[in-house]
Each structure stands twice: as structure tokens, then as C-alpha cells.
Amino acid sequence: MAYVFGVVLFALGICVSVALHEAGHMVTAKAFGMKVRRYFVGFGPKVFSFRRGETEYGLKWIPLGGFCDIAGMTALDEVTPDEAPRAMWRFKTWKRTVVMAAGSVTHFILGFVVLYLMAATMGLPNLTAEPAISTVYDCVRDAQTDEEFANPVCRPGDPAPAKSAGIQPGDEIVSINGQHTETYADVTTLVQPLSGPVAVEVERDGQVVPLTVDVVQVERPVQDPADPNGPDKIVSVGSLGLTFANMIPYNAATALGGAAGFTGDMFVQTWQRLMEFPERIPAVVSSIFGGERDPNTPVSVVGASRIGGEAVEQGLWSLFLLLLASLNFFVGVFNLLPLLPLDGGHIAVVWYERVRDWVRKLRGKGAGGPVDYSKLSAVTVVLVLIGGAVTLLTVTADIVNPIRLQ
Known part of the structure; x- marks a missing residue:
């Protein structure tokens, strides 16, 4: 129904x-x-x-x-x-x-x-993949001990990099060690090889806030490029202990600007789709x-x-x-x-x-x-x-x- x-x-x-x-x-x-x-x-x-x-x-x-x-x-x-x-x-x-x-x-x-x-x-929707934070975890753990990677029931001594550093949901990461981050893919790429204190800047309420995050190396499963159909292999990667937003929240006032910006993005995408329209007909x-x-x-x-x-x-x-x-x-x-x-x-x-x-x-x-x-x-x-x-x-x-x- x-x-x-x-x-x-x-x-x-x-x-x-x-x-x-x-x-x-x-x-x-x-x-x-x-x-x-x-x-x-x-x-x-x-x-x-x-x-x-x-x-x-x-x-x-x-x-x-x-x-x-x-x-x-x-x-x-x-x-x-x-x-x-x-x-x-x-x-x-x-x-x-x-x-x-x-x-x-x-x-x-x-x-x-x-x-x-x-x-x-x-x-x-976060179409531009901006590194806006949706969740800050209480801890991070290895893949072998936590299938979800961030267990809400944390053990004493489990590291909580983002939370300990003062990162909050709604913040947007703008740089890692002085390197500008436009997307959350940029953040992931820069953080994965790191360990220990890292300089992180976040934008909060229109202001840039400098923080220091003690990045930890954790074990995660990744697809083996040499064997894409085989089992994932376990590798060590740097982790902040957070997730990025798939949806960007707004209130009644800020929604005007958000909708206006999103409208512009959709116009660009609409025009691109129109230009691609003829070449997609054979696939139909x-x-x-x-x-x-x-x-x-x-x-x-x-x-x-x-x-x-x-x-x-x-x-x-x-x-x-x-x-x-x-x-x-x-x-x-x-x-x-x-x-x-x-x-x-x-x-x-x-x-x-x-x-x-x-x-x-x-x-x-x-x-x-x-x-x-x-x-x-x-x-x-x-x-x-x-x-x-x-x-x-x-x-x-x-x-x-x-x-x-x-």
C-alpha cells in the first residue's frame, strides 16, 4: 500500500x-x-x-x-x-x-x-561532499573487536580522538595539518597515514576553530586491489572517530540560503543531464x-x-x-x-x-x-x-x- x-x-x-x-x-x-x-x-x-x-x-x-x-x-x-x-x-x-x-x-x-x-x-543532501560532521563517537576500536568500528558501549581506555579534542556534530573540517580539505574524501586521505597529535581546523558558527586531535591507528578491512573478488584484507589506518553528514541540517532561517545554493547546484546538474541526454538514448x-x-x-x-x-x-x-x-x-x-x-x-x-x-x-x-x-x-x-x-x-x-x- x-x-x-x-x-x-x-x-x-x-x-x-x-x-x-x-x-x-x-x-x-x-x-x-x-x-x-x-x-x-x-x-x-x-x-x-x-x-x-x-x-x-x-x-x-x-x-x-x-x-x-x-x-x-x-x-x-x-x-x-x-x-x-x-x-x-x-x-x-x-x-x-x-x-x-x-x-x-x-x-x-x-x-x-x-x-x-x-x-x-x-x-x-550533501551533494558536494563537504566535510560536515554528523556524529562524534565516544571511542574507536579495531575491526577485529568491533564490527561497527565505533561501539556505543566503549571500554575503559578506548581512544576517542575527535571527542577528546572537542570536535562537535555540525562542525566542518576545513584543514588537516594546514592542508585545505574541500571534501570528506580529502579528510580521509590525509588522516589515514597519520598517528599522534594532528592540527585540525573546523568551522563552527562561521568561525574557524583550531584544535589538536590525537589520531589513532586502527585496523580496518579494505578491498584488495590485486583480488577484487576475494576477501577484504586488514590494514592499519588513522581514525578520528567521527562520521560525515549525508544530509546537511538547516533551520527555518538558514534554509533559505541552503535551498538557494542547492538550487544553483541542481541547475548545473540539470544542464549537464540535458547535454548528455542524446548519448544516453541507446542505453535506454x-x-x-x-x-x-x-x-x-x-x-x-x-x-x-x-x-x-x-x-x-x-x-x-x-x-x-x-x-x-x-x-x-x-x-x-x-x-x-x-x-x-x-x-x-x-x-x-x-x-x-x-x-x-x-x-x-x-x-x-x-x-x-x-x-x-x-x-x-x-x-x-x-x-x-x-x-x-x-x-x-x-x-x-x-x-x-x-x-x-x-
Whole structure:
């Protein structure tokens, strides 16, 4: 039941995102005085509708999209005589740009809100692997005497390097023996060969605090590079007696900055994923015919909903929310690509007309006519067919060979 609830909840989140995307177009269009004929959530047969003022609002049976019908989105759209003065194409370029970009901006706002709620309640994933400390152990022990390496029931005389030095949960290690540490991997690499007093600097409440930690050598199992399939071998490594945070905690105030920084990181990752998108399609095709499904391959709404269901089933609410935020950022960025029929394609056409008319004015000529969208129809059809094929592939892969949480 938890899985089904998660799938339904994630699908509902997608529907709300789509509805708000179209609402972004509608609200900005109405604010500028454009006429909005219809605002519908979903596609297919109509479930119900009602009219308020000049706009018809409604719901359709297939909740996988929606639309906002603005009169005169292009100069080629038919408008009635009473609509003509308020046709969208008559408005200034910047106003039309705002209206067409409002859908993506809504996704960005939704993604930020989800991240802020995560930060304020459960923290944000430590994507940059910063060496923030989550736990300081009471002692550290060898692998042979303690399978967990840090037994909560410590024996008299067991060393407690980090605790004895005054390191606290929430501290961030910034240097080891004067060497800067950007990630917890840096800390591990520097500490493992050490033993005895070590100069450690931590950042605490915005200030750098110098400490001295008496690093101890303990025995740990590691994979033997010469025999990766064989048993681990026991080696001696330096230990601080702490663990690093997988989630960075925030309060209601600091969550704003945390969510803003995390949003920037997600924009970078989203752009990278978009650039890698074409090269990952062959792996999707391979997975349909029995190949191993690469977890980095694109997923459809079906696949994302399944992962969301598994996250809820396993109690991984942070993953559920992160996936929902990621989807909003991806859709928002993707929709701004300068390709028709995406909003970004319409924005590109509007600015092409603006720049063209500016150049014509410099040459002493009048403004040119509106772009003939019919000449772009062939390109639009090709892009729609490609988009449809990719959607079909990802949906098929998500049904026959879905990505699963381990």
C-alpha cells in the first residue's frame, strides 16, 4: 500500500506542477491585459468546466498536461473582432516573453519551495561532499573487536580522538595539518597515514576553530586491489572517530540560503543531464531488449512515479522530495530550449522578430511582417515526432526494465 500511495502521490505532484505551469501563463497574461479564453488541466475528453468572466476553466480525463489558450499567441492565430485589441501578438516583446517564460519560472519556484521545505525539516543532501560532521563517537576500536568500528558501549581506555579534542556534530573540517580539505574524501586521505597529535581546523558558527586531535591507528578491512573478488584484507589506518553528514541540517532561517545554493547546484546538474541526454538514448533502447538498465538513463513520468513509490515504501521521503524538485527543474529548463513547440521556441521567434525589425529600422526600412509559422511546421513536426519517440522509449523501458532503488 505504501508503494501505491507513493506512486499516486508523486503522480499528483506532477499534475499539480503542470497545472501551475499553465497557471503561470494565465496569471501573467491576465496581468498584462491579454485575453485568456481557456485554462484546462489534462487532455482528452472533458470531465467538467465552468466559466468565470471571459475564461473557461476545466478538467480533462488524462492528467498528463494541460493548456492555457491565450487569444492571438501569434499573428497567424485567428481572433474575433472583440479579441483583436487584446491579442497577445500586439503586446510588447518583453511582456510576451514574460508570459511565455512564466511556466518555466513556476517550475523553478516550485522546485525551490520543495528544497526549502526539505532543508528546514530534514536537511539537504550533501551533494558536494563537504566535510560536515554528523556524529562524534565516544571511542574507536579495531575491526577485529568491533564490527561497527565505533561501539556505543566503549571500554575503559578506548581512544576517542575527535571527542577528546572537542570536535562537535555540525562542525566542518576545513584543514588537516594546514592542508585545505574541500571534501570528506580529502579528510580521509590525509588522516589515514597519520598517528599522534594532528592540527585540525573546523568551522563552527562561521568561525574557524583550531584544535589538536590525537589520531589513532586502527585496523580496518579494505578491498584488495590485486583480488577484487576475494576477501577484504586488514590494514592499519588513522581514525578520528567521527562520521560525515549525508544530509546537511538547516533551520527555518538558514534554509533559505541552503535551498538557494542547492538550487544553483541542481541547475548545473540539470544542464549537464540535458547535454548528455542524446548519448544516453541507446542505453535506454538496450535496456528494453534485456540489457542492464543504467540508473543515469532518462526516465519517463511512469518511471519517476515508480521510483517515488519505492522511496515512500522505504521511508526515503528526502529522496521523494528531491526527485520531485529535480523533475520541476528539468521540465523548466527543457521547456526553455529554443525549439518549437516549446515555450523557448516561441520566445526565440518573438526575439527574432524584435532583432530583425531593429536591424530594418537601422537600414531605414519599416518593420517586417510576423514570422510565418507555417514555414516552421516541418521542423516542428520533426521535433514532435522525435519527442514522441523518446517518450515512447522511456515509458517502455520504465515498464519492462525500470530503474529500482537498491
